[in-house]
Amino acid sequence: MRHIIDLSDLTEKEFADLYKLTTNIIDRPEGYTDACRGKVLGSLFYEPSTRTNLSFSTAMMRLGGSVVGFSDPGSSSTAKGETLKDTISMVSSYADLIVMRNPREGAAKAASMYSSVPVINAGDGGHLHPTQTLTDMVTILRLRGSADDMKIGLCGDLKYGRTVHSLLHFLERYHNVQVYLIAPEALKLPDYMIRFLNDHSMPYCEVNSIDEVLPELDVLYMTRIQRERFVTAQEYKNLEGSYQLTAEKMKRAKKDMLVLHPLPRVDEIAQDVDEDPRAVYFRQARFGMFGRMALLLTLSKLPFIRAGHQEIGAHGVRCSNHKCITKTEPYLPLEGTPGSRCPYCDAPLEMLL
Amino acid sequence: MRHIIDLSDLTEKEFADLYKLTTNIIDRPEGYTDACRGKVLGSLFYEPSTRTNLSFSTAMMRLGGSVVGFSDPGSSSTAKGETLKDTISMVSSYADLIVMRNPREGAAKAASMYSSVPVINAGDGGHLHPTQTLTDMVTILRLRGSADDMKIGLCGDLKYGRTVHSLLHFLERYHNVQVYLIAPEALKLPDYMIRFLNDHSMPYCEVNSIDEVLPELDVLYMTRIQRERFVTAQEYKNLEGSYQLTAEKMKRAKKDMLVLHPLPRVDEIAQDVDEDPRAVYFRQARFGMFGRMALLLTLSKLPFIRAGHQEIGAHGVRCSNHKCITKTEPYLPLEGTPGSRCPYCDAPLEMLL
Amino acid sequence: MRHIIDLSDLTEKEFADLYKLTTNIIDRPEGYTDACRGKVLGSLFYEPSTRTNLSFSTAMMRLGGSVVGFSDPGSSSTAKGETLKDTISMVSSYADLIVMRNPREGAAKAASMYSSVPVINAGDGGHLHPTQTLTDMVTILRLRGSADDMKIGLCGDLKYGRTVHSLLHFLERYHNVQVYLIAPEALKLPDYMIRFLNDHSMPYCEVNSIDEVLPELDVLYMTRIQRERFVTAQEYKNLEGSYQLTAEKMKRAKKDMLVLHPLPRVDEIAQDVDEDPRAVYFRQARFGMFGRMALLLTLSKLPFIRAGHQEIGAHGVRCSNHKCITKTEPYLPLEGTPGSRCPYCDAPLEMLL
Structure with a gap:
């Protein structure tokens, strides 16, 4: 458990621990007021999503941490002018954790490859939203x-x-x-x-x-x-x-x-x-905030690492999904045989003509 | 004193206490650095108002609290896509206090009806700005x-x-x-x-x-x-x-x-x-920040409550003000006789044809 | 050392102290978690610059301080409707420090003249970026x-x-x-x-x-x-x-x-x-954050002062640079002889016809 791209990546034990921590926070929130003190969350919203954004920001602040970032692409010169790789390299040199929302499918996986700090997927197009x-x-x-x-x-x-x-x-x-x-x-x-x-x-x-x-x-x-x-x-x-x-x-x-x-x-x-x-959808939003607190707290305790070196594979295939992050970020390594799954967005790969 | 829709809602005693607290903060600001520690202010600006927004945010931060929200409608998917009731239900499940600026008249009163936390009116159209x-x-x-x-x-x-x-x-x-x-x-x-x-x-x-x-x-x-x-x-x-x-x-x-x-x-x-x-208008801005600190601190001490159940009344009347919040949020209960005052924006009610 | 308009304004001693503090923070960041606790940074970005903005915000938060402001002109009613002098007068009545990015050349110098708190130039057009x-x-x-x-x-x-x-x-x-x-x-x-x-x-x-x-x-x-x-x-x-x-x-x-x-x-x-x-450009970004921490910390210790009274000089000259801040803020005092340097943007002054 390092990056959270898909909730199903968590083992049963990891999820059980996460849920246990969530219930502890729900029952005794005052015990966590300083749990992330001095930590900074980089919050990168490449498309607006007020609800998810507010939930993560509030979660971080309730843990005593801080939040920097951008909430829509219009106000971000960075979001427009450079590769995802460079933005992530920069932000992970400032922040202790990254939350990212991005309209391209597979973007979260791609970001995690270049980040020296944990990346949480806050929605990558129609793909995943753990x-x-x-x-x-x-x-x-x-x-x-x-x-x-x-x-x-x-x-x-x-x-x-x-x-x-x-x-x-x-x-x-x-x-x-x-x-x-x-x-x-x-x-x-x-x-x-x-x-x-x-x-x-x-x-x-x-x-x-x-x-x-x-x-x-x-x-x-x-x-x-x-x-x-x-x-x-x-x-x-x-x-x-x-x-x-x-x-x-x-x-x-x-x-x-x-x-x-x-x-x-x-x-x-x-x-x-x-x-x-029986209509619990607004309480559900509150539970979501507590779940995110548990997630942020768990990941913030991981040691700082350098982003791993990436082997650039032979480009014999391409992803068949036109919304895939590999379509806009051509440096991303892509390996596999036609018909196998894209490592970013899970769509089938196809032969590169 | 729970929601602040109009300053005249405060009793003389309540205002005297608020002013006394303000002067205490002015004279000894360092005593309040942690007064709202662990509290989160939801700051909902449906139209830009940098001055008011900065003043409230700074006030909350000087009390050791945090601020989440949005500062203009363009960056908020929520502000556009859902009812005021749902936005307030959501935000009041995250935040401890809400400050709202909204171009619709009566919006502050309407928001207060669905909030489980105190709502402060930061301007509702041309109506009030306490x-x-x-x-x-x-x-x-x-x-x-x-x-x-x-x-x-x-x-x-x-x-x-x-x-x-x-x-x-x-x-x-x-x-x-x-x-x-x-x-x-x-x-x-x-x-x-x-x-x-x-x-x-x-x-x-x-x-x-x-x-x-x-x-x-x-x-x-x-x-x-x-x-x-x-x-x-x-x-x-x-x-x-x-x-x-x-x-x-x-x-x-x-x-x-x-x-x-x-x-x-x-x-x-x-x-x-x-x-x-004798030109004190810039000092006035600073006094405003201290007054808002006193207000936020006072309201943040109120206990968390569930938003009250609302009786939906018979709709025999409508508000005569085309800028009234009831024009865009049709679920809002509206009772009274033609000629009596709208409970949201204070304009006269008229017969519903 | 009060305002930072140009890095060359610092004496050798001042810069040596600043660099020493920077290395102390790099080596022992946990010692500075509360160094700016209770302080508020006013962050005024009149044009978007995500990178510089994130760096300053993160720096302030890592010192335990808070940040208010705006990150692009679109979301700021203030930025559009009033003089730079009034905006600075207001913000310096709220905040303890100001960071400003402005597309007009000389804007940082102009802002510093009306601020009762230290102003840091985060870029004034093509002029300076200390x-x-x-x-x-x-x-x-x-x-x-x-x-x-x-x-x-x-x-x-x-x-x-x-x-x-x-x-x-x-x-x-x-x-x-x-x-x-x-x-x-x-x-x-x-x-x-x-x-x-x-x-x-x-x-x-x-x-x-x-x-x-x-x-x-x-x-x-x-x-x-x-x-x-x-x-x-x-x-x-x-x-x-x-x-x-x-x-x-x-x-x-x-x-x-x-x-x-x-x-x-x-x-x-x-x-x-x-x-x-040997490619250290991403580490460079991280060093920049630490340098900004040292700068914010140093300036935050300066006592609060009233902005000095400004003598409005005889207007016999004007700046030859059409991007100069004096072109949009006509109240700014401007003295000198034709051919001497503009005190704001360093371009040559010319005779006022």
Whole structure:
């Protein structure tokens, strides 16, 4: 555990330790006021993400540490004018830890290769967002006691929603997790994720509305459906009834069901649900801050190292993903055979013509 | 005293305590270096206001606390994509206090309804700006000893200048305050403010130039006249002589008169006045920082609470002010009869057709 | 030593003390964690400069201090709407120190005249950038032990590169410094700088490629050549071979030669040089942070003073530099005879018609 690119990189032991530290901080926050005193977090947001940015900054400050960096590319001359490698080399010579958000897929992995301090991925395009998964897991574990023996409904955009994919990847570690996939035809879970569920013997079923399964669920994980994914406003309107949660529908749910949402929500959860004690999405945001405190604290204790020397491999392949970080940072080493996975963004490699 | 929407919400006792704490901080700042250690201020500026923003941030830091947030809407994905209610719910789950500047009138009141931590209004459109009034009052009280028995001239844009209106509202608490209104015809104090003066037996007179009354004054409160409020540059030019303060004019003023200005000034105060010891507008900015320190410290000691449940009332009315926060945040409860005051922005309610 | 407008303003004793403090901080950083506790740095960036901004902010935070300010003009209402004098008057009433970056030449000098707290110039247009020179000097002194008896090559844009000019100005203090000027014809060191070298008996020679002198050098100071300075891409391409450093070329350099670069680099240093231990440009960035810590700490110990009264002189002259701060801030006093130097930007004064 040095860089956090994907939450699934953590061993069971590492995650258990991280969760234990999180609960200690939740229960006794005053014990950690000076835990990162004198440490500086470099916060590099190449695209705006106020929520994630605020959560990390607050986490660092609650540990007594400081934050420097930029919060959108417009205000950063550096972000525009130089390679990622040079920016990371510079910032890791100033800061003790780096948090980075970047629209290019694989950017976090690439940054970690040139950093002498730990790098935390705060989202690399549509690829990974490990601290959202951490947020989700802390919420489930803290409020249910366990993620075993759980019926979880995932509702909304299951096709493009990376938080859903990451959560499913992580839930594979738990016993007897039953998955209900609640999505319109056009936004169904992709084939490779269905294959993942099959490969890991995770039982699932696909349904067409919240109503069909609501009384069964222990956890309902809601996500945004972006209006622009549909051809017509009418088509979108038709779907609203099936994938929107309301106070009326909540009457049929279990008394201890949890409603999670990665936020921001639009109208997939009606305002009248907010007062329901089972609606825990704002508490979830708070749990996310505590999880990030635990992560920052753990990584800040690692010794300072020099970034490793990188072997530049023979460039016989290229990544097939046009959003991959290797498309804009041509110096990045890339090895493998056509069809194997890109080490940065996990898309298939292809033959370089 | 929990949220600070309007300075006049404070009781006399609460304000006296706040002013006493302010003077303690001024006299012995080193005693407060750790007073807010471990606390985090959420600073939400939905429109840029560098001066107010810097003042609050510095105040929090001088108390040993930290600041997170955003300073203009462009760098905030949150500010654009979600309801005020959700943003406040999120930020109040991270921060210990919230300071908010928002172009919508009534936004501060609306935010306070969904916050589990104290909200301070740093300006809601043209409506209220309580910490500017606090700044003005600390300056007067500190440099004069009292606001009683005072002849105060208010000069410039008395029609749109919300700082003038707020200051007059607050001065009603003091004895024997005589008000000189110095404004061009087009920018005279509005009727409802004149009514306020009459209702509270505050003597006033309206005059056409600084010269007429300058030798009488104990305090001269200058404000900006915005060029674009006038039809022609010539018309504006004609007014300059009457409403501009110069070193030459200052010769006729009392030796201990105070010149205040909320800043930024343009040319209503000539550069050559700056060296006059009676020109206290830059010291006023410093007093404002100390007043904000006292306010932040007082509110930071309040216990953490959950935001109250809100009863959504029958929507038979709407606010007549098109800048009101209820126009963009339709979930906000709104009760009352047509003609009564909007609970957010104080404009009259009207029948919903 | 009160304001830092130009590094050459420091006496030899002052610079020696500053460098000594820098090395103490490098060797024992944990001893300075609270050195600026309770102090606030006002960081005013009128144009974005992420690198310099991050370096100063990190430096202040590593001393336990705080930072307020703005990082680009777009997010600052103040920066646009008022005079530099008023902004500085305000900020110096809040903060304990000011760092300013401003595109107008002479702006730092102008700001220092109205500040009651120390002002550090973080770059005033193409004029001066003293903490870059401090960064360069700390790197040379720390890694070579001395700047005496040194053969230094300066490569790239020697015409517009202000870092090169400042460094040469400062190196005049050392013994037996031999200068190799490596630049294309169009970007040669300007006449007045050549005159400076002659006046101070600093031996120099001008050459047309790195190759010619590489084996001789103790220090190679690389700078960016901006593509847009050349008429055609082909012309630029021709130059690349002569003014670009590669791993292949490095084989001919001394074993202990140092390669410096003010960063950001584009392609004047090939990626394959980065792994060479003689490539110290990223360590240089780190030394810069430590130098800034020493500077902030030294200045933060100065007592708070009121800004001095300024005598407004007779305006018989104006500055000939159209980028000079006096062009946008007309209240600035300007005295001297035509042909003498502007006190702000050092350009010649001319008769006011």
